[in-house]
Amino acid sequence: MQIVKLGQTGLDVSRLCLGCMSYGVPDRGAHPWSMNEEESRPFIRKALELGINFFDTANVYSDGTSEEIVGRALRDFADRDEVVIATKVHGRMRPGPNGAGLSRKVIMAEIDNSLKRLGTDYVDLYQIHRWDDQTPIEETMEALHDVVKSGKARYIGASSMYAWQFLKALHTADRNGWTRFVSMQNYLNLLYREEEREMLPLCKAEGIGVIPWSPLARGRLTRDWEESSERSQTDEFGKKLYALTADADQMVVERVAEVAKQRGVPRAQVALAWVLQKSPVTAPIVGATKPHHLEDAVAALTLQLTKEEIISLEAPYVPHPVLGGLS
Numbered sequence: 001m002q003i004v005k006l007g008q009t010g011l012d013v014s015r016l017c018l019g020c021m022s023y024g025v026p027d028r029g030a031h032p033w034s035m036n037e038e039e040s041r042p043f044i045r046k047a048l049e050l051g052i053n054f055f056d057t058a059n060v061y062s063d064g065t066s067e068e069i070v071g072r073a074l075r076d077f078a079d080r081d082e083v084v085i086a087t088k089v090h091g092r093m094r095p096g097p098n099g100a101g102l103s104r105k106v107i108m109a110e111i112d113n114s115l116k117r118l119g120t121d122y123v124d125l126y127q128i129h130r131w132d133d134q135t136p137i138e139e140t141m142e143a144l145h146d147v148v149k150s151g152k153a154r155y156i157g158a159s160s161m162y163a164w165q166f167l168k169a170l171h172t173a174d175r176n177g178w179t180r181f182v183s184m185q186n187y188l189n190l191l192y193r194e195e196e197r198e199m200l201p202l203c204k205a206e207g208i209g210v211i212p213w214s215p216l217a218r219g220r221l222t223r224d225w226e227e228s229s230e231r232s233q234t235d236e237f238g239k240k241l242y243a244l245t246a247d248a249d250q251m252v253v254e255r256v257a258e259v260a261k262q263r264g265v266p267r268a269q270v271a272l273a274w275v276l277q278k279s280p281v282t283a284p285i286v287g288a289t290k291p292h293h294l295e296d297a298v299a300a301l302t303l304q305l306t307k308e309e310i311i312s313l314e315a316p317y318v319p320h321p322v323l324g325g326l327s
């Protein structure tokens with residue numbers, strides 16, 4: 001496994017991050033396709049055996065049960081000092097006032113709730129899941145700084161937002177001498193490349209680690225367009241992501257199939273290799289629901305796409321409306 005630094009930090013992370021959104025109690029939260037604890041644990045164990053030390057979850061995933069499953073598995077199978085645990089805050093955790101968002105009150109309550117569920121004294125990377133229009137960014141950045149200073153998080157990161165918002169957050173931290181975001185978890189894959197306009201160049205210029213989510217377009221890039229899976233049929237968020245530009249997206253999926261056929265490798269390897277080769281990506285966050293998914297992800301690390309292959313994969317792409325929970 002390749003180990004790299006996360007952005008400009010000294011933190012060692014594997015070139016692949018295991019996304020743990022598919023691990024959680026299925027009838028809790030918004031992911032009915034998720035796998036229960038018994039089914040999930042072998043994936044976390046296997047990821048560790050393959051040299052993956054970087055795990056991403058969120059407070060909202062399966063109503064907190066993803067954090068519980070991940071925390072217990074890592075306690076049982078890993079050395080806490082070696083692994084990097086990333087979680088997120090912003091989504092609604094309960095109805096009523098102060099149940100969501102990025103106010104000081106929510107952040108202080110949610111970091112403690114996440115630590116309890118994960119069964120650890122600190123998380124390595126505490127990320128804001130989205131931008132909060134209702135809370136001044138100064139309040140959020142100071143609260144996150146205090147979380148770091150209290151020892152409950154080692155680093156802070158952000159997830160999908162507009163580039164101007166991210167730069168404003170970085171500037172707010174710099175102006176006040178507070179902890180800066182070190183990473184951006186954004187939506188990037190062969191079916192959604194809008195991040196190439198502003199966010200990726202910004203991250204490069206600012207030395208921010210880039211850890212894209214859904215690098216295989218939630219499985220759409222791994223199979224024929226008409227094919228579905230248990231997950232794709234029940235993935236309400238995913239349905240919104242791929243409805244608007246279906247014709248062009250389908251052509252990209254066909255190109256992935258062609259390159260994979262010529263290479264004699266599974267399509268997932270080609271689609272993931274494209275993300276891995278996109279600068280300045282640090283580590284795509286992969287989802288694995290079958291044992292071979294992790295093996296394919298590791299194989300993608302050594303699949304070097306040629307310039308011609310990249311041109312062919314990218315050619316059918318058309319500009320997409322802003323997606324990924326921003327619109």
Ligand SMILES: NC(=O)c1ccc[n+]([C@@H]2O[C@H](COP(=O)([O-])OP(=O)(O)OC[C@H]3O[C@@H](n4cnc5c(N)ncnc54)[C@H](OP(=O)(O)O)[C@@H]3O)[C@@H](O)[C@H]2O)c1
Pocket residue numbers: 018019020021022056057129159160185212213214215216217218219220222229230231232266268269285286287288289292293294296297325
């Ligand atoms: N920050 C955010 O807003 C945000 C949003 C979404 C996700 N995330 C993070 O990103 C992580 C990954 O998201 P994701 O699961 O959507 O990522 P993904 O890697 O794009 O999709 C994973 C899905 O692709 C299919 N797949 C994976 N490997 C395959 C292979 N080798 N061959 C065939 N099919 C394969 C499977 O689909 P089937 O199960 O359908 O077969 C699998 O469930 C999440 O766990 C979470 O940590 C963050």
